[in-house]
Amino acid sequence: MKGVIFRCLEELVIETKGMDLWEELLEQHCPSDRVYISAQSYPDEELVALATSVSKTLNLSMPETLKAFGTYLFSFLAKKHTSIVNEFHSFEDLILSIDKVIHSEVQKLYDEPNLPVIDASVLDSETIKLIYNSPRQLCFCAEGLIYGCAQHFNESVDIQQTTCSHHGDSMCTFIIKHG
Numbered sequence: 001m002k003g004v005i006f007r008c009l010e011e012l013v014i015e016t017k018g019m020d021l022w023e024e025l026l027e028q029h030c031p032s033d034r035v036y037i038s039a040q041s042y043p044d045e046e047l048v049a050l051a052t053s054v055s056k057t058l059n060l061s062m063p064e065t066l067k068a069f070g071t072y073l074f075s076f077l078a079k080k081h082t083s084i085v086n087e088f089h090s091f092e093d094l095i096l097s098i099d100k101v102i103h104s105e106v107q108k109l110y111d112e113p114n115l116p117v118i119d120a121s122v123l124d125s126e127t128i129k130l131i132y133n134s135p136r137q138l139c140f141c142a143e144g145l146i147y148g149c150a151q152h153f154n155e156s157v158d159i160q161q162t163t164c165s166h167h168g169d170s171m172c173t174f175i176i177k178h179g
């Protein structure tokens with residue numbers, strides 16, 4: 001996972017719980033003197049270990065924690081990659097372009113990023129079906145990112161997950177009602 005994702009977690013933890021907790025988490029789960037550089041890659045297990053500790057500290061489940069993180073991550077990425085996010089003028093427009101536009105741009109900007117495969121399609125004017133597929137199995141983070149995207153466009157959303165790779169399905173499916 002790229003450093004940019006860790007830096008977002010760092011910002012969220014420091015803003016909500018303070019620097020001391022973040023220092024403690026780093027000490028527990030990372031090699032000494034760990035510094036996250038956005039464009040560099042770090043082990044996925046390190047992010048999972050940090051997020052697991054955060055979930056324990058907050059008394060939240062891992063899915064709840066990853067959802068909250070994903071929601072925050074959208075605004076963090078939107079700030080860092082303003083020109084990419086500003087290409088889109090609606091929630092639907094952006095969600096339909098995650099794979100072919102946004103993550104294609106990410107592919108050009110970052111060296112060998114690990115991205116999911118996302119296939120979004122319109123069911124009707126207020127419903128989008130989104131299929132998420134990734135060996136990293138971060139569907140809860142994806143769901144949070146979708147919430148964050150809705151907040152960005154001031155839209156309300158209702159998201160139902162109808163299949164999940166954590167429950168034996170081959171992919172994760174979300175039915176997104178918006179508007």
Ligand code: MNH
Binds near residue numbers: 115
């Ligand atoms: Mn995107 C990683 C989903 C918008 C840039 N993105 C991920 C991951 C998920 C994801 C899930 C975690 C990796 C995985 O599951 O395999 N991303 C989304 C969704 C939206 C989205 C559902 C919109 C909603 N992503 C964006 C935007 C940007 C962006 C906007 C920036 C312009 N995403 C990234 C980067 C990574 C990433 C950078 C990290 C890649 C890596 O660590 O190698």
